[in-house]
Amino acid sequence: MFKKFNIKEDIATRSLVKSSVQRNIRSKILEQYNRLEPVIDEVLPKKSSLILVKCHEHINLLTVNNEILFFQHFDGPYYPTLRLLHKYPHAFPRVQVDKGATKRILSGANIMCPGLTSKGARLEEALPANTIVGVFAEGKEHALAIGLTKMSTDDIKNINKDIGVENIHYLNDPLWKSSIES
Amino acid sequence: MSEQDTPAPSTSASTAVQVIYCGVCSLPPEYCEYGPTLSKCKEWLQEKHSELFDKLYSQTNIENDVATLSLENKPTNDAEDKKKAKVFIEAAKIERELQKKMASKVTITRIARNKKKSVTNVGGLQNFDIDLKKAAKNFASKFACGSSVVKNNQGIDEIVVQGDVSDDLYDYILETWPNVPEDNIELTEEKKSKK
Ligand SMILES: [Zn+2]
DSSP: OOTTOOHHHHEEEEEEOOHHHHHHHHHHHHHHOGGGGGGHHHHSOTTSOEEEEEEGGGEEEEEETTEEEEEEETTOOOEEOHHHHHHOGGGSOEEEEOHHHHHHHHTTOOEETHHHHSTTOBOOSOOOTTOEEEEEETTOSSOOEEEEESSOHHHHHHHOOSEEEEEEEETTSHHHHOOOOO | OOOOOOOSSOSSOOOOOOOOOOTTTOSOGGGGGGSTTHHHHHHHHHHHOHHHHHHHHOHHHHHHHHHHHHHHHTTOHHHHHHHHHHHHHHHHHHHHHHHHHHHOOEEEEEEEOSSSOEEEEEEOGGGGTOOHHHHHHHHHHHHTSOEEEEEOTTSOEEEEEESSOHHHHHHHHHHHOTTSOGGGEEEEEESSOOO
């Protein structure tokens, strides 16, 4: 999604989110990630100014204190950024890929089923298709990508071919390298 | 902006994991090995977070890596070698760029326009990937003065700030862009405006 993203050029508008809208966003995020509930006040402090940055290609970024927390395509689901996921790894569903897949993910490739079902990989939770997941790597502590399951984890195991998880945002992609400057 | 009091390392029971990010390649250090700047990354980590360095690069780990590496390498010699050469070239390129960066200077020059008034010239910020227009805007709001991007007589963009703010600028640049090493900032003075 961010292969050609360049935040310096792609910002269209930047606006302070009204508190009523902020409440809506907050509940939408909680609906998506109920495990964020205990820490939501830390993630989106009530008094903080939430800024919505609209970029070209219909990408929206939610930022607090110049930190990008979530992004969104059109008005679809909110994806956490990797930096946010690194802070709250347990608040989001996770999958683990084997060592062999790590390098390919870091160059932007989607995640094929065998990389999710081999010995070093892990699919601990049963997840439906179209779930936003943190992608972890065998032998590493921190996530390396944010992905979207293209089929359920059961199908990933049973079918075991084609793309299992779409690579949405990964370490060192243009979004990772972006910082919001005021 | 109303509050500035809620950023990360708060004293209360924060559940956020404090992740260390590599000062060279920006990734969590365990992923440095996938980038082309590993040797620089290692140096940085050893200096800043020796504990993590030991954890990641201790002897046993390295041996394991070597073992798996040599296993992986056996079948596809040629392709693998080519790939390695490519990675190596890339690393050298990044190294060169880094060195170039380390050698480039940011100059802050106070230029007297007449007895009372002076302007401050800032050159070389673009060597550190800093957006000059934005920087000029920042300076203007920070020091409440005029500030603009101007081409100098060599056709290179510089920022000209109205007023003598050279010392403040020095501090401000250090604060705002930690990737500009202090040693690379040069403070000078020029009595007559050269033109
Ligand atoms: Zn590194």
